[in-house]
Amino acid sequence: MTAAIAPGPTAQAILRRRRARAGWLVLVLLALAGAAVLSVALGTRDVGWSAILAGVRGGTDTIAEAVVAVRVPRTVLAALAGAALGLAGAVMQGVTRNPLADPGILGINAGAAMAVVIGIAWFGMVRLEAFLWTAILGAGLAAGFVYAVGTMGRGGATPLKLALAGAATAIAASSFTVAIILPRNDIAGGVRSWQVGGVGGATWEAILPCLPLLAAGFVLCLISARSLNLLALGDEAAAGLGARVAWARASAALGAVMLCGATTAICGPIGFVGLVVPHLCRLLIGVDHRWLLPFSALAGAILLILADVLGRIVARPSEMDVGIVTAFLGAPVFIWIVRKRRVRDL
16 A cells, blocks of 8 residues: 655645745845835934935035945945845754854854954954955854864754854853953954944945955855755755755855855954844745745845944934844844754753
8 A cells, every 4th residue: 555645736836935935025125225225314313315315426515415425335234244144044054954053153253253353463464355364264163163063972963052062162262352352452442342243334445355255155155055955854865866965065154154254354243143034034935945045135134234223223322233233133032942942952
C-alpha cells in the first residue's frame, strides 16, 4: 500500500501569493519613500517642502536648505546601513537555521568594533578604507569563533548555544575594547561616541568608499537565496538536491560579514535590526528567501531611517543615537522570540 502524496498548491493559490507579495512590495517601497521624506523634514529644526526641494538640488541659501543638504546623506547612510543589517540578519538566520541569529547578538558587530579600535589605538589607523577592511576582518573572525564554539558538544549548533556563544563573545569583545580605550584620552571621545552606533554627521565623502564593499555584500547575499532555501531542508537534503552545502554556507556568510563589517566601520555597532526585520518579513511574505532577502533589505532601511527620526524627535533639542533606539525596539522582540520558540536545549 503506497502512502498518499499531499497535493501541492494550486495555480490559483500560487497566483494569489504572488499578487500578495507584489502588493507588499509596493507598500514597502512607498513606506521607504515616506520614511526618507520624514528623515529629511523632521529633526531639531523642521523644514518644509520648498526647502526640501531646494536642498536636494544643492541649494544652501537659507538655514533650512542647509539643514536639508546635511540630512540627505544622513538619510542615505541610514537606508544603506539598515538594508545591510536587515539583509545580513536574514542570511545569518538562514545559514545557521537559528531564529536568534543577528549581527549584534552573535557578537559580529562587537568583533568588528574591537578590530577597528585596535587598529586606531595600536596601529594609528586614520583612513576610512583601512577601517572598512579591518572591521570586515574582525567581523569574520568573530563569526567563525562563535560558530565554532556553538557547534561544540551534543546536538551541534543549537539556537540557544549560538546565542550564548555570541553573547559571551560580544561581552568579551566589548570589555576588551573598553580596556583599550580607557587609558587613551586622545581617542576616547570619538571612539566612545562611535561605539554607540549612529548615522549623525554622515557625509558623501564617508559614504562613497563603502559602496563597493556594500555592493559586493549585497550581491553575495542576494544570489544565495536559492541555496538558503535548500539549506532550510537540512544539509543532507540540500546536498541530495545538488547544493554544495559548505560553499553555499561560506559564500552567504561572507556576504553577511562584509555587510556587517562595512556598516560597523562607518556607523558603529548597531544591534537588533537584523533580528527584528527578518521575523517581520516572514510574517508578511513567507519563508522563501528569494523574496525574504530583498524584503529584509528594504524593511531594514525603513526601520533604521525611522529609528533615526525617532531619536531626533524624542530628544529635542538634542539627539538620541540610532543604536540606542534600535536597542529599545529590539530587546522586547528578542525576548518574545525566545519565549515563542521555547529554546531549551543546551
